[in-house]
Amino acid sequence: MTLQIDTLPELRQLLAEQRHRRRTIGLVPTMGNLHAGHASLVSAAKSQCDYVVTSIFVNPLQFGPNEDFARYPRTLAADKAALAQAGCDAVFTPAVSALYPTGLEQQTRISVPYLSSLYCGKTRPGHFDGVCTIVCKLFNMSQPDVAYFGLKDFQQFFLISRMVADLQLPLRLAGLPTVREASGLALSSRNGYLNAEQRAQAAAIYATLQQVAQRIQVGERDFLQLERLALARLEAAGLRPDYFQVVDRHSLLPAQAHSHQLVLLAAAYAGTTRLIDNVTVETPLAG
Numbered sequence: 486m487t488l489q490i491d492t493l494p495e496l497r498q499l500l501a502e503q504r505h506r507r508r509t510i511g512l513v514p515t516m517g518n519l520h521a522g523h524a525s526l527v528s529a530a531k532s533q534c535d536y537v538v539t540s541i542f543v544n545p546l547q548f549g550p551n552e553d554f555a556r557y558p559r560t561l562a563a564d565k566a567a568l569a570q571a572g573c574d575a576v577f578t579p580a581v582s583a584l585y586p587t588g589l590e591q592q593t594r595i596s597v598p599y600l601s602s603l604y605c606g607k608t609r610p611g612h613f614d615g616v617c618t619i620v621c622k623l624f625n626m627s628q629p630d631v632a633y634f635g636l637k638d639f640q641q642f643f644l645i646s647r648m649v650a651d652l653q654l655p656l657r658l659a660g661l662p663t664v665r666e667a668s669g670l671a672l673s674s675r676n677g678y679l680n681a682e683q684r685a686q687a688a689a690i691y692a693t694l695q696q697v698a699q700r701i702q703v704g705e706r707d708f709l710q711l712e713r714l715a716l717a718r719l720e721a722a723g724l725r726p727d728y729f730q731v732v733d734r735h736s737l738l739p740a741q742a743h744s745h746q747l748v749l750l751a752a753a754y755a756g757t758t759r760l761i762d763n764v765t766v767e768t769p770l771a772g
Contacts, residue, residue: 508535512629522664547615689722727752
């Protein structure tokens, strides 16, 4: 049975008791509407930590004015059942007023400069400030030993890692591989918005990432041309591409001639639903 906690004092008391018992604490931050990808994070946390807390909070600070905050799926009963099955010990479900008591406009914000404005940040200005702010708050509230994130949103994980390093926060981050449907489509809470035709179209995102990765692995290095070809493939599949970018894994900046550990980032719309994905590519160092 997963214990539900709604308030910060309850959370702090519970975790203080766990720390007093010298138990390690794992945190899985989520916005709910959980799927098998989230369950894999909880299972990993349970295998590595003594006590696992999952937070469920649809964070208004990371949604833009024309985005889907109001209709984002809230499925708490099903989420609690899934968490119990995955072995989660407690679920933290705070109210917006508890996390932003002075309101969103007056909330102190955490920002990772420049890198937050690239790729997804260009399309969703302010999004990553909202993500980093709520994640930092959750870290401060729960003080976990390890926090678990899926790598489907590689840019998000990179920025959170930078925030942890820059603020010298005393925890370890664990990034776990993306969980996919049989078609290759990355699991996402937003997949529920897709109809059958759009779901079939969306499978082209991962297929295109794989095709570009294979071309890089056999020696192609004209990244700009590969990006243009990838955008054309996404359009041909019936998607509306947002971006396709080859980046250096260690800087998140566009890959250069000397880059050999790469991440291919993609975002595209299937209908009105914006989907993201990525794959990692490692090429031999130049001789």
